[in-house]
Amino acid sequence: MAGSEVKVLGTWASPFALRVHIALGIKSVKYEWVEENLEAKSQLLLESNPINKQVPVLIHHHKPICESLAILQYIDEAWPSAPSILPSDPHHRAVARFWAAYIDHKLFTWLKGVASAEGAEGKKVALDQVREGLVVVEAAFWKCSKGRDFFSGAGIGYLDIVLGCFLGWLYVAEKRNDVKLLDEEKMPGLAAWAIKFCQHGAVKDVMPDKDELLDYANMVFQAMPKLNGQCPS
Amino acid sequence: MASGSVANQEGKVMLLGFWCSPFVKRVEWALKFKGVEYDYVEEDLTNKSTLLLTSNPIHKKVPVLIHNGNPIVESLVIIEYIDETWKQNPILPQDPYERAMARFWANFIEQKVTEPARDALLSQGEQQEKKVKEIKEAMEVVEGEAKAKLNDKTIFFGGENGVGYVDIVLGWTCNWMETVEEVGGFKVLDPESQPQFHKWMANFREVPFIKPTLGPKEKLVEYFRMVRQACLGLVANK
Numbered sequence: 001m002a003g004s005e006v007k008v009l010g011t012w013a014s015p016f017a018l019r020v021h022i023a024l025g026i027k028s029v030k031y032e033w034v035e036e037n038l039e040a041k042s043q044l045l046l047e048s049n050p051i052n053k054q055v056p057v058l059i060h061h062h063k064p065i066c067e068s069l070a071i072l073q074y075i076d077e078a079w080p081s082a083p084s085i086l087p088s089d090p091h092h093r094a095v096a097r098f099w100a101a102y103i104d105h106k107l108f109t110w111l112k113g114v115a116s117a118e119g120a121e122g123k124k125v126a127l128d129q130v131r132e133g134l135v136v137v138e139a140a141f142w143k144c145s146k147g148r149d150f151f152s153g154a155g156i157g158y159l160d161i162v163l164g165c166f167l168g169w170l171y172v173a174e175k176r177n178d179v180k181l182l183d184e185e186k187m188p189g190l191a192a193w194a195i196k197f198c199q200h201g202a203v204k205d206v207m208p209d210k211d212e213l214l215d216y217a218n219m220v221f222q223a224m225p226k227l228n229g230q231c232p233s
Numbered sequence: 234m235a236s237g238s239v240a241n242q243e244g245k246v247m248l249l250g251f252w253c254s255p256f257v258k259r260v261e262w263a264l265k266f267k268g269v270e271y272d273y274v275e276e277d278l279t280n281k282s283t284l285l286l287t288s289n290p291i292h293k294k295v296p297v298l299i300h301n302g303n304p305i306v307e308s309l310v311i312i313e314y315i316d317e318t319w320k321q322n323p324i325l326p327q328d329p330y331e332r333a334m335a336r337f338w339a340n341f342i343e344q345k346v347t348e349p350a351r352d353a354l355l356s357q358g359e360q361q362e363k364k365v366k367e368i369k370e371a372m373e374v375v376e377g378e379a380k381a382k383l384n385d386k387t388i389f390f391g392g393e394n395g396v397g398y399v400d401i402v403l404g405w406t407c408n409w410m411e412t413v414e415e416v417g418g419f420k421v422l423d424p425e426s427q428p429q430f431h432k433w434m435a436n437f438r439e440v441p442f443i444k445p446t447l448g449p450k451e452k453l454v455e456y457f458r459m460v461r462q463a464c465l466g467l468v469a470n471k
Contacts, residue, residue: 051374063330065330065334065337067336067337070336073333073336074329078330090318091303091305094311094313097307098306098307101309
């Protein structure tokens with residue numbers, strides 16, 4: 001695959017685009033990053049993802065691949081040399097896919113719900129739901145990691161990437177609502193994992209600065225209160 | 234039932250299911266396609282077994298596949314597990330790009346057709362109208378893909394390999410969609426504007442390992458009518 005043209009269409013604030021950044025970094029794949037303006041989507045984006053018109057899109061050999069989880073698995077299969085993103089054993093892969101679905105369909109939905117919740121009571125319910133979700137994922141972390149640093153073991157893999165991309169937006173929800181969500185006491189495993197994840201070589205240079213993300217979120221939510229916490233992805 | 238010993242036997246495959254669940258049916262189709270023998274356990278969803286509750290503690294739902302004592306849950310996750318564990322008769326394509334396309338479409342079908350259909354079944358009024366509109370828009374996309382990919386020689390989305398991942402994921406529509414329409418009181422299927430999709434449904438229904446699994450519609454209608462009434466009753470009583 002050396003010399004193959006690899007392009008990523010994304011936005012700096014999108015947690016889903018961040019997944020692609022990290023996965024390509026793990027595989028040491030060189031790529032061109034195209035920063036999209038979601039208010040004025042490029043012709044390339046609209047042609048590459050005509051169905052959803054969303055980022056991220058990975059373009060490899062001029063073929064577009066959409067949906068971040070499909071992209072992660074594509075990257076693992078198109079560049080099969082180590083390190084692997086998904087485990088090799090089918091049962092462990094199934095466990096990883098299960099938790100990825102939980103994180104995307106439950107945890108992320110609840111996190112979005114914090115921004116769209118109304119009133120103090122509504123916010124409290126939404127925040128409690130996120131915390132409950134994190135407690136569930138904490139238990140999954142211990143089972144998957146088996147005492148090692150990451151969900152995938154010694155190095156980062158599928159689940160680390162799938163969850164880790166939301167750390168910036170978790171921080172945003174914490175600051176905007178003046179609460180703690182990733183609580184070191186209730187979720188010691190995840191709290192320690194989060195620090196190691198952010199320091200990882202494939203993550204630290206591509207993860208958006210969390211305070212810049214906060215400024216961006218404040219600006220977006222102020223300008224468009226009806227955006228309902230949609231992360232640009 | 235000595236479920237513990239059956240579940241833990243090396244190589245033994247057990248499927249916890251419910252007779253009218255399209256999600257369980259998908260897993261059965263995948264197993265039958267591969268020629269994998271399995272023990273089927275019919276769950277009473279009003280009185281879930283300990284095995285189900287311990288195998289799927291997060292969602293407490295069927296289907297659950299138990300293989301070598303390990304539970305696997307979520308129908309799409311189970312289908313990929315089946316494909317990766319038993320190599321004969323591949324369900325997903327071999328090429329990484331084609332696999333990514335299959336996963337993209339499976340996700341699209343789930344998010345834009347399957348989940349809104351379930352929501353439309355269990356709602357009414359404005360809420361239901363919103364979901365019906367979503368499904369209709371998604372069906373236009375599905376029809377477009379069917380027009381692009383299918384013809385007289387290639388009658389399934391799996392291409393030259395016949396039935397594939399996308400067919401299995403979409404397959405519930407061939408029997409359950411009409412049921413959901415009838416019970417929910419709405420229409421999303423239209424043979425005039427969806428000719429390719431209707432051809433695909435007709436072909437899917439005739440696949441030898443699929444056909445015997447499609448039960449009589451009347452039973453499905455009766456059951457889902459009860460579920461809808463119970464759900465709307467709960468909402469009314471809140």
